[in-house]
Amino acid sequence: MSDEGLETTVQVTGEGAVVELRGTVNRGAKEVMEAAYVEAAAIPGEIVLDFSKVDYINSTGIAVIVGMLAMARAEDRQVAAFGLTDHYREVFEITRLADFMNIREDASAAD
Amino acid sequence: MFLRRRSKRSQETGQTDPVPETHTRTLDPIEIPPGDVLETLLLSAGGPVELAAIEAESDTINRLHEDGIELVVPLIGQGELLGALYLGQRLSDQPYSTDDRRLLGNLAAQVAPAMKVAQLVREQQAEAKERERMKQELEVAALIQQTLLPKELPSIKGWNVDAFYRPARAVGGDFYDFIDLGNSRLGVVIGDVTDKGVPAALVMATCRSMLRAAAFNHDSPSAVLADVNDVLVPEIPPAMFVTCLYAIIDTDAGEVVFANAGHNLPYVRTADGVIELRATGMPLGLMPGMDYDDKVHELSDGDIMVLTSDGITEAHNPVGEMYGFSRLMGRVAATKNNDMVNSLVGDLERWTGPDAEQEDDITLVVVRRTASAEGSAAVFHPAEGEQLLAEFSVPSVEGNERIAIEKVSAAISSLGLEEARLERLKTAVGETVMNAIEHGNENDSSLDVGIRVIANSSRLVVRVTDRGGDKEIPEAATPDIEAKLAGEQTPRGWGLFLIGQMVDEVNRVRENGSHVVELIMNREGEG
Numbered sequence: 303m304s305d306e307g308l309e310t311t312v313q314v315t316g317e318g319a320v321v322e323l324r325g326t327v328n329r330g331a332k333e334v335m336e337a338a339y340v341e342a343a344a345i346p347g348e349i350v351l352d353f354s355k356v357d358y359i360n361s362t363g364i365a366v367i368v369g370m371l372a373m374a375r376a377e378d379r380q381v382a383a384f385g386l387t388d389h390y391r392e393v394f395e396i397t398r399l400a401d402f403m404n405i406r407e408d409a410s411a412a413d
Numbered sequence: 414m415f416l417r418r419r420s421k422r423s424q425e426t427g428q429t430d431p432v433p434e435t436h437t438r439t440l441d442p443i444e445i446p447p448g449d450v451l452e453t454l455l456l457s458a459g460g461p462v463e464l465a466a467i468e469a470e471s472d473t474i475n476r477l478h479e480d481g482i483e484l485v486v487p488l489i490g491q492g493e494l495l496g497a498l499y500l501g502q503r504l505s506d507q508p509y510s511t512d513d514r515r516l517l518g519n520l521a522a523q524v525a526p527a528m529k530v531a532q533l534v535r536e537q538q539a540e541a542k543e544r545e546r547m548k549q550e551l552e553v554a555a556l557i558q559q560t561l562l563p564k565e566l567p568s569i570k571g572w573n574v575d576a577f578y579r580p581a582r583a584v585g586g587d588f589y590d591f592i593d594l595g596n597s598r599l600g601v602v603i604g605d606v607t608d609k610g611v612p613a614a615l616v617m618a619t620c621r622s623m624l625r626a627a628a629f630n631h632d633s634p635s636a637v638l639a640d641v642n643d644v645l646v647p648e649i650p651p652a653m654f655v656t657c658l659y660a661i662i663d664t665d666a667g668e669v670v671f672a673n674a675g676h677n678l679p680y681v682r683t684a685d686g687v688i689e690l691r692a693t694g695m696p697l698g699l700m701p702g703m704d705y706d707d708k709v710h711e712l713s714d715g716d717i718m719v720l721t722s723d724g725i726t727e728a729h730n731p732v733g734e735m736y737g738f739s740r741l742m743g744r745v746a747a748t749k750n751n752d753m754v755n756s757l758v759g760d761l762e763r764w765t766g767p768d769a770e771q772e773d774d775i776t777l778v779v780v781r782r783t784a785s786a787e788g789s790a791a792v793f794h795p796a797e798g799e800q801l802l803a804e805f806s807v808p809s810v811e812g813n814e815r816i817a818i819e820k821v822s823a824a825i826s827s828l829g830l831e832e833a834r835l836e837r838l839k840t841a842v843g844e845t846v847m848n849a850i851e852h853g854n855e856n857d858s859s860l861d862v863g864i865r866v867i868a869n870s871s872r873l874v875v876r877v878t879d880r881g882g883d884k885e886i887p888e889a890a891t892p893d894i895e896a897k898l899a900g901e902q903t904p905r906g907w908g909l910f911l912i913g914q915m916v917d918e919v920n921r922v923r924e925n926g927s928h929v930v931e932l933i934m935n936r937e938g939e940g
Binding site: 396 | 814815833836837840843844847892894897898899900903904905906907908910911914
C-alpha cells in the first residue's frame with residue numbers, strides 16, 4: 303500500500319529496448335523514468351514500456367509518462383507499452399495516451 | 414524384565430509375558446533410574462551380571478536382591494541401556510552356568526536391536542497421535558477465539574477505531590472487545606489469558622462474558638474489574654490468570670476512564686509526544702477481593718490511544734533481544750500518519766525478521782479522536798435508507814491517498830461493485846484525496862482529509878473533505894495532450910479530468926469552511 307517508488311531495467315531486444323517498470327508511477331518516478339528513457343533511447347529502434355509489474359499509476363504518474371512521450375516525440379522515437387491492467391488501459395485511452403503509444407497485449411504481439 | 418523408554422524417565426508399565434504359574438512368578442518391572450550405579454555396571458559388563466557379585470549398592474540393586482533376582486542380563490543397543498532381563502533362581506536350583514550366561518548374552522544381543530526398533534516405532538506412533546491431538550486442540554482454540562472477537566469495529570462520529578489480532582501458531586489467550594454502553598459511552602477491553610490452547614480460549618470466553626455482563630452493571634471500570642475478578646477466582650483453573658485493561662470512553666467529551674488488571678499500559682500519541690497512561694492492579698483470577706483504581710485521561714482531537722498485548726513487547730529478534738516497551742513507545746511517537754496498526758505491525762515484523770515464527774498472539778487496539786476535518790458540525794445526515802459504511806481521516810501527507818483507497822475499497826467490498834467500476838472509483842478516490850492533501854490542505858500534515866463512505870440502494874457516495882473552503886474550485890477541463898507533448902503546456906493537470914471520467918457524478922460544495930467533493934457511483938443493476 304505504501305509508495306515504494308519506481309525501479310526500472312532496460313533490456314536490448316531485436317527491435318529496440320524494453321523498459322521494465324516495477325512499482326509505483328507517480329510524481330516521484332520522474333527522475334527514474336527520465337534516466338530509463340535516456341538509457342533506452344541510446345538503443346536504436348522502438349522503446350517499449352513494460353507495465354506488468356506496476357501496481358499504481360496516478361495523475362502525476364500520467365504527467366511523468368506524458369513528459370517522457372514528449373521527449374520521445376522530440377527525437378522522433380516510437381514508444382509502445384504492454385502489461386497494463388484493464389483499468390490502466392482504460393485510463394490510457396481516456397487520457398489519449400493510447401493515441402501516442404502503441405498499446406499491446408504482451409511483449410511481442412502487435413496490437 | 415525392565416524396558417527402558419528412550420526418554421529414560423518413565424517405567425515400563427506393561428506386563429511381562431505370562432508363563433506357567435507353577436514354575437515362575439511375575440515381578441513388577443523394576444526401573445533402573447538414569448545414573449544408577451547398576452546402569453554403569455551393566456553397560457561396562459556388556460553381558461549378564463550376577464547380582465551377588467556386585468559390591469556396589471543402590472536402591473535398585475537392593476530391590477533386586479529383595480525380589481530374589483540372581484542374574485541381570487542387560488539389553489544394550491548403540492551403547493544405550495534399552496532394558497534388562499531379571500532372572501531369579503534356576504528352576505533346577507543350580508547356579509547359572511557359563512553356557513547359560515553365554516546363551517543369555519547372545520539372546521540379549523539379538524533382542525536389543527529389535528527392541529530398539531520397536532521402541533522407535535512406538536514413540537513415533539505416540540508422537541503422531543500427540544501431533545494430531547494438538548492440531549485438533551489448536552483448531553478448537555482458534556475457533557473459540559475467532560467466534561468471540563468483534564466482527565466489526567465501532568463506527569462512531571468523531572472517532573476512528575482500529576484493531577489487529579494475529580494468533581500465534583499455538584493460539585494464546587488474547588482478546589479484545591468493544592461494548593456499546595449507550596449514552597455516548599464505549600467500553601474498550603483488551604486482555605490476555607496466561608496459557609495457550611483450549612484452556613486459555615475457554616477462560617478467555619468466560620472472562621469476556623463476565624466483562625460484558627459486569628460492564629452493564631457498573632459505571633466505573635474499577636468496579637467492573639473487581640466484580641469480574643471475584644467471579645473469576647473460583648472458576649479459573651489453578652496457575653491461570655487474566656491480565657486486562659478496561660476503558661470507558663465518553664465519545665462526546667473525549668474523556669477516558671480506565672482501570673488496569675496487570676495489563677500492558679496504553680500509550681497516547683498527542684501533538685506534543687507520547688504519554689503512558691498509568692494504572693496498576695492485580696491480574697484477574699488470582700485472589701478475591703482485589704481493588705482497582707479508576708484513572709482519567711482526556712483525549713484531544715487527533716490523539717491516538719494504543720492498547721497492546723505482550724505478544725508485541727515480548728517478541729524477540731533473531732539475536733534474542735526483546736522488542737520491549739521503549740521501542741514500542743518510540744514507534745508510536747514516530748508514526749506520523751494515522752495508520753498506527755500498519756506502522757506498529759510493520760516495525761514488529763522488521764524486528765523479528767521475515768521467517769520468524771510468531772511466539773505469542775499479537776493484539777492491537779487503536780482508538781483515535783479524529784481532528785474532524787469533517788467539522789464537529791455534522792456534515793453527514795443520513796437520509797432514510799442510507800448507510801454509513803466508513804468514516805475515517807488521513808493526515809495531509811503525500812502518499813496517504815493510497816491508505817484512503819484501501820480503506821474505501823474494504824468498506825465497499827460487500828456491495829458487489831463490478832470490478833471495472835470499483836477500479837474507477839478507487840482511482841477517483843485517490844485523485845480526490847491527493848487534491849485535498851496538496852491543494853485543499855496545502856500539504857499541512859497537521860490537517861486531516863476526512864473521508865465518508867455512504868450507500869443506499871441506488872447510489873454509493875464517497876465524500877472527501879479538506880480545509881480549503883476559502884479556495885476557488887477549478888472546473889475540470891479536458892487536457893490538451895497535443896499541446897503537452899509539444900511542450901507548450903505542463904505535462905500535469907490530469908487529476909480533475911480523471912475524477913470526472915471515473916465516476917457517474919461529481920459534486921463540489923463548501924461547508925463550514927471546508928471543501929467537500931462527493932464522488933457518486935450509481936448502483937442500479939449492481940450485484
